[in-house]
Amino acid sequence: MSAWTDRILQEFPADLSRFWIACDPDDLLLDERILHELRDRGFEVLPFEDSIAFRTEYEERYRAAWDRGEEGPAHALILQLRGTDLNALPWDYVRMGRKVSLSLADLFPRLSYGVIRQMDSEHHETLFLAHNRHATQPLGEGATKDFILTHIFRISPYLLSRPEDFWREVLRLHYRGAGLPELLARHVEGILKDSRLGDLPIAELLSSKSYMVRAVQDAWGRFLSQYGIRSDRRPIDETVEALPDVSVPFEHPDVRVIIDTMFLEGALQPVGAPSSTADLPDWVKVGLVDDPHALSKLVSAGVQKIAADLPTVEATHRDWVEMARRLGEVISRFNGLNAGVAEPIEQQVRTLQRDADERLKDWLFQHFADLPSLPAAKGPVMVHHVPRYLALRRNAGEERVALLVFDGLAMDQWIQIREHLAARVPGFSAEEGGCFAWLPTLTSVSRQALFSGLKPREFANSIETTAREPSLWDRFWQENGLRKSEIIYQKGLKRNEQLAELQEAISRPATKVAGIVVDMIDEIVHGAMLGKRGIAGQIGAWCDTGFVEKLFLLLAEQGYVIYLTADHGNVDAEGIGRLSQGVVSELKGERVRAYRSETLASSVPADIDAFRFDSPGLPPDFLPLYAGTRGAFVPKGDQIVAHGGISVEELIVPFIKINMPKAI
Structure with missing residues (x-):
């Protein structure tokens, strides 16, 4: 265990309390390594975002079990408060809970808090060691930036005197997936502006x-x-x-x-x-x-x-x-x-x-439980984080936001579309990332989580349908300060002739947020006869109709900041045999079956290559059974393209910010 992890965990001795309250304004507990270590010690962390939702989760899953003398889902529960004001919590929680305070300002007393709070949590461990070894006196803002550049990113801007030095560091940073935070990129730009590199867009190259x-x-x-x-x-x-x-x-x-x-x-x-x-x-x-x-x-x-x-x-x-x-x-x-x-x-x-x-x-069996609680401020980790992230972007000044959900779009298919746009649309660019879909990777589970901002457990009554998506999308945004007239939801888009109706809706001055489902990819996948290579040809033909660039340009011209993602991807799969169970399986997919009781889930024949993974966040009576690697519950040997299961191409989906020119 690292010194950083040990420092956080020492605040939570075992067996002192069942219920803890952590005042954690910097989301220190919501680091996946910290969450994993806490879970190994019997602690579960539950962020306090909504009083009713938290009370429901706490009372039904934890307190009821403890009152019966049972262990419950975890030995102890930590309420994570993203702030320091205990008055934001119900009085009975404050009375019962054991309080702990965590803050970057306390853990890094010799560094500028305003700087370190903008560093990603993945750097905390290295920064903690560097702080304890090398920060011998309090440092101001500029000196803290230099300290972080030296000890975290291994860059000294004062030594970047030649173009080859600068480009070596730019390429090295991005190849490692660690571009500089904008605060540090601007700092480097300020240092180099009078050098022979001064004509370069230094901050943009370092940060994006x-x-x-x-x-x-x-x-x-x-x-x-x-x-x-x-x-x-x-x-x-x-x-x-x-x-x-x-x-x-x-x-x-x-x-x-x-x-x-x-x-x-x-x-x-x-x-x-x-x-x-x-x-x-x-x-x-x-x-x-x-x-x-x-x-x-x-x-x-x-x-x-x-x-x-x-x-x-x-x-x-x-x-x-x-x-x-x-x-x-x-x-x-x-x-x-x-x-x-x-x-x-x-x-x-x-x-x-x-x-x-x-x-x-193998990784998911150990770490999937950590993902739903991770912070979304710098980008969604899972699809249900997307609405919260967009709300943060609106608060940061992006007044009009459009979320495009390309139903069923795998990462490789996004890349095909990206290259089409790069060749066809002057000035197009994309800020590319990704996030995790929900398991099972089915539309009714993951897309509903995407539009609602909820975990599947929180929409258990509609987990088998997408009919509630528009109302859940509306509810999220109304809870975040918008009126119903400022929110639109439209699905089923795939062809140019549908864009006129969309234009009418998004061009209304009142509209602030648009949720749009583009379902051509999913339609192609479900009709695929020649595998994903054949699908690539169909996607190319669809792109040649001009629909995608027209959609993006239409939104850009109306002043929308455009984000694109998917509810799940798709994968080439081979039949392992049908499950002939009649109505025993409540939800049937080609890569997954879901059952409503342990007895039914255990009725699967032993010779079927399948496995159970009851991921947290699902309703307790929703038990998925997944086909083995690249398998599908169809006749043996049949080759199909499907989704619902656990694979890189199904589970990790694009999350992209689209940058379009206003005119071409």
Whole structure:
């Protein structure tokens, strides 16, 4: 156990109390490693967000069991209060609970609180060690920023005097998935503004991976032009604000080694090259495709790279989201290959997918229970966090917000759509992330959680239908200060002729929040006959109709900040045999069955390759049974595309902020 974790856990000695109140304004308890360690010690953490919801959970699940002399779901419960005002709590809780106070200001007394509170929780452990070893006196705001840059991000802006030094650090940061917080990026920019790097958009390059990738992709096209190779990407229109032309020292070894990896894993897209590249330096060829077999080799190398770096059971949820993105890039490229070129590497890709799914399954059994309670301030961890995150964005100044839910969209299919938009829409960019769907990954479970902001346990009466989605979406936003006339919900969008009706609704001046379901992907998946590679062709044809860019532009022109996500993804699966149980299974999916009692759930034949995982947050009488890895409850040997189960492609979905030009 780390010194940081031990410092937090020492506040909670075992057997002192059943019920604790933690005043935790900085969400220190809502770190997945802290949550995991507390759970191992018999403590459950329940954030206090709504008095009625908390009382229902506490009284029904914990106190009733304790009063009967039973252990209950946990030995002790910690009420996590995101603040310090105990008057916000019911009086009987304050009287019963044992109080604890946790604060970054107390744990880092020699650093500026205003700075450290903007650091992500993943850095607390390293910062705690550095603070105790190296912070010998109180530091002001500027000195604290320098301290964090040195000890957390391993950057000294005062030493970045040459372009190759700067680009090496930019690429290294983003490759590790650790771009600088904007506060620190602006600090570095202030230090370098009078240097020879002063003309670069320093803060944007350091803080935004999507901005950095766009800048490097554009710079790669300009770099290749000196060899007479032109990028096939559509040029930026003069009416659209373009990225500034930046020059990247691609030839430098420190830069080249990371650029190679970005091409292999799909963050950067290779450029089509003339048939003969014999005169080009060998290192340039990783960013070129001169024939279909070259792209096949790129996919194969990417698969090997990811396979060597699969997350372990000790990984964080961020590690899994990043891995899902990398895997999605490779799968998207693979699905774009013609059959003859794809066939020799197909088994290699399938092996990676299965290995990743098995690793994820092992990880989920230990860590899924931690995910629902993690904070959403810097991005949703699970889909039910999305409405809360959007509410925070509105409070931060994003007055009009549109949530686009592409039903059934897997990460690899988002990447296909992204590349279509990048080629067709000048000025398009996307700030890419991901989040976890709910298990089981079914529309009635996960999409309802997505629009309601609730855990499935909290909409148990409608868990088998999506009929309540509009009212749950309305209720969330009305509880967050909007009137019913300011909220819209529309589903079933997939074709251009439907956009006129949407335009009428979103253009009303009163409308502030739009929830929109685009269900073409789900429709394609449920009719798929040729697997996910066949689906990729259908998605390409749908994108060619112009629907996606027209939808995005329509929202952008009306002043909406656009967020895109999905309720679940989809996966290639093979039949393991039908479950012929009549009406025993209350909810039937191709990758999952759900039962209403332990007796019924135990009636599954022993020879079926399936497993139980009763994830927390589900109703107590909702017991899922999942098909084994890449299996489906259909006739043996049948090949289908499905969802509902536990795989990287089903469970980890895109969460994207779309940036569109106002005109093209």
